[in-house]
Amino acid sequence: MGDADLNKDRLELALEAAGLDLWENDLITGEVTLKASKTFVELGFSEEEIASDLQGIYGLFHPDDLDKVKKAVDDHLSGRTPQYRCEFRLRSKGGEWVWYANYGRIMDGKSSTPGKRLIGVTFNIDDRKRREDEIEQINRQLTEQNALLQQLNAALALLAANDSLTGLSNRRTLMELGLNECRRAQRFGHPLSVLVVDIDLFKAVNDGWGHLAGDRVICAVAQACRARTRQGVDTVARYGGEEFVLVLPETDTPDALRLAESLRGAVAALQVVVNGTGGTACVTVSIGVATLRQGGDRSFEDLVNQADKALYQAKETGRNNVQCCAAH
DSSP, X not given: OOHHHHHHHHHHHHHHHHTOEEEEEETTTOBEEEOOHHHHHHTTOOGGGSOOBHHHHXXXXXXXXXXXXXXXXXXXXXXXXXXXXXXXXXXXXXXXXXXXXXXXXXXXXXXXXXXXXXXXXXEEOHHHHHHHHHHHHHHHHHHHHHHHHXXXXXXXXXXXXXXXXTOSBXXXXXXXXXXXXXXXXXXXXXXXXXXXXXXXXXXHHHHHHXXXXXXXXXXXXXXXXXXXXXXXXXXEEEEETTEEXXXXXXXXXXXXXXXXXXXXXXXXXXXXXXXXXXXXXXXXXXXXXXXXXXXXXXXXXXXXXXXXXXXXXXXXXXXXXXXXXXXX
């Protein structure tokens, strides 16, 4: 055995051990001068079926990969890349798509016919690509799950901070926000007013129309409260049952009374549809007002209690009216 044959055997052994399939193309004539036989046998083709020209080989490439392969060859031919590298899918005889990679180089760039001999190796990367696809799918699912989890957390935070029926702040949120507003009013010497609003004779609505009708009345009054306050400045909360609390920063007693009267009149004018047959209910509210004046040192809880006392005065006076209690 001569040295050439020995070197050839060694090369074939090294290529086989590395899982590489050697090929050579004549880019001028388009002839495949050395076929990647092992690759095509692996794809299920017989020796007779293996393409002998580039166009025949290109017919096996996935349509989405063909332009990418041709561009990689062109980039190397034009000198934009030092080697030809590309990953692509080939169609097996059975119709499945299998991932492969090419690595090659022009061997006669300085000859009289540069670009004639493109020599390279092909190797199977299907397992790696499938693992990458699985990982990408897992990451995509994790991203979707994280987004869903964030939405759920936001929804839970909203439920924890707001009343589920009206969407207003709940009692816990009211006390937190009210405490902060009270401290701010005391620090900067601003007035702070609180309104406690209660639906008059609400039990009669529930008894006469049912609890679903009662819920509709509560929502209508809540909307009336919301419509007369400053978004992002005032706080409107459902304090419990048919009772609401409005916190009005930098609002003195006259302004608070004007808002309370406006709210009382708006609720008295409501005709709330309470059933599917068009039945309506009319309700009124009693409102208690308390104001922390400039320099006052009462706590927010004390301020709410003062407004609550004023509310009971309104109830005792005959309902559907506003009473005020100044807090110092």
